Amino acid sequence: MNSFLFLTFLDKPAWMWIVFFMLVAIMLIADLGFINGKNEDISVRKSLLLSVGYIFISLLFGLWVWAELGQQSALEYYTGYVIEKSLSMDNIFVMAIIFSALHIPRKYQHRVLFWGILGVIVLRGIMIGLGAALVHEFEWILYVFAAFLIFTGIKLLFMNGDSNHNATVENNPILKYLRNHFKITENLHDHKFFVWISENKPSGKSVLYMTPLFLTLITIEFVDLIFAVDSVPAIFAITTDTYVVYTSNIFAILGLRALYFALSAMIARFTYLKYSLAFVLIFIGAKVFIPLLTPIEKVPAEISLGVTLGLLSVGIFYSLHKTKNITKNS
Numbered sequence: 001m002n003s004f005l006f007l008t009f010l011d012k013p014a015w016m017w018i019v020f021f022m023l024v025a026i027m028l029i030a031d032l033g034f035i036n037g038k039n040e041d042i043s044v045r046k047s048l049l050l051s052v053g054y055i056f057i058s059l060l061f062g063l064w065v066w067a068e069l070g071q072q073s074a075l076e077y078y079t080g081y082v083i084e085k086s087l088s089m090d091n092i093f094v095m096a097i098i099f100s101a102l103h104i105p106r107k108y109q110h111r112v113l114f115w116g117i118l119g120v121i122v123l124r125g126i127m128i129g130l131g132a133a134l135v136h137e138f139e140w141i142l143y144v145f146a147a148f149l150i151f152t153g154i155k156l157l158f159m160n161g162d163s164n165h166n167a168t169v170e171n172n173p174i175l176k177y178l179r180n181h182f183k184i185t186e187n188l189h190d191h192k193f194f195v196w197i198s199e200n201k202p203s204g205k206s207v208l209y210m211t212p213l214f215l216t217l218i219t220i221e222f223v224d225l226i227f228a229v230d231s232v233p234a235i236f237a238i239t240t241d242t243y244v245v246y247t248s249n250i251f252a253i254l255g256l257r258a259l260y261f262a263l264s265a266m267i268a269r270f271t272y273l274k275y276s277l278a279f280v281l282i283f284i285g286a287k288v289f290i291p292l293l294t295p296i297e298k299v300p301a302e303i304s305l306g307v308t309l310g311l312l313s314v315g316i317f318y319s320l321h322k323t324k325n326i327t328k329n330s
Contacts (some may be wrong), residue, residue, distance in 0.1 A: 007033055012243045015239030017067065020061075020247055024121070027057065031114065047261035054255030061251060075301035079308055080248030083238070083280060087231045089273055092263050097139045102190075102216045106261070111191050112217050113257040119221045124249050127225075127232050132149050132242040133203065138299050142240070142288055147232035156278035174222045175215060183208045193217065237284045238304060256315060264295040276315025280308055 031050075055325040066074030099109055102318060116234045134141045178184065189195045194215035229326045263270075289301040 008126050011241070012104060016071040016243065020243075020250075023057075023061070024250065024254065027054070028114070028117070031258075033192065039152050044261065045134065047258055050258035051255055053262050054258055056250075057125065058251040058255065061247065064248070069241075069244075072301055073239070073241060073244055075305055076241065077244045077248045079238050079305040080235040080244060081252050082305065082308050083254035083284065083311070084231050085247050085255070085309075086273075086280065087227065087234070088252060088259075088276055089263070089270060089277070091224065091227050091256065092260050094227075095220055096214060098223070102212055103218070104213065104216050108188065108191055108213060110257070110261075112213060113260060114219065115193075116220045116224070117253060117257055118218055119217075120224050121250055124228060124232070124253070125246060129243060131232050131236055132240070132245070133237060135240050142236065146237050146288035148233055149237060153278040153281030153285065156274055156281065162303050175219055178210065178215060178218065182210050183207060184186050185212070188212055220289045232306045234281060234284050237288050238288060248274060253276075270316065272317040273312075273317040276311045279311050283307055283311070 009017055049062070060079075062077050065077045071283060091272050095113070098104075098111075099106075104112065185195060189211050190210055191213065195209050195211060197209050198206045214256070231249065232245075235249060284304070287304065290299055291297050
């Protein structure tokens, strides 16, 4: 048993991965079983308390990374965590659109997000594993990631947010495929993803139907894959340590579900945050090229963390200041 615990998996001993996955499992079980065991509308207050709890545990994990892997790895973990958390703001906005377009009540949204996070843990693991393999095999791929981040940041600066979001959701190719190839109920059936329905045929057999709740789950998983195209290269531009990349990503996403119920109600107040996110992506991409263009060997992790936090803080406070009349008028 001891020999297994010290086997190397993705450059880290197995016991470090076991600690991480055990902690994630405990958090998910506590969330579903003890905190949100009932199908009910989660209040903003409860959402914020849950978010604080997730953030606190994530920060503690960073201290554990510091103790086991050193200051450099811990600062890279925190930087990756902050970047993924901030990029998730757009994810929250899109999830709110999906729930609205598919008419999912708030009391069922937590169930979708809970099972969605399980899929994200697997899908992000696959994407990060592929990214790590590419980086280790072809070091130049980091420059491709960096160029993509700079391009994405510039594109985000000039992106027009005006569009018919409901139509965008309805035209989702995954949603279209499922509706064309599977039987789907028109209405929700409580919190169920699938239901058996008897059809008026001589055989009298029941047929398995998907519900709109399952359609919503699949759509959110598909959207997360799209967002991962930005976030995974962003963290690899910070560090190529697969353990730090994966743990920072997953801890940021774990708290996203709780944060959603607070921020979805006031997402309009963060209008200008996207500009901060754009500059963060440009900065993270540009720092990869700095050793090629300057005598500086590498941008220190503490500077990366400081610049990231600074840019995001400016975006948050400026957004809250410019949109303060929204609260007054609502």
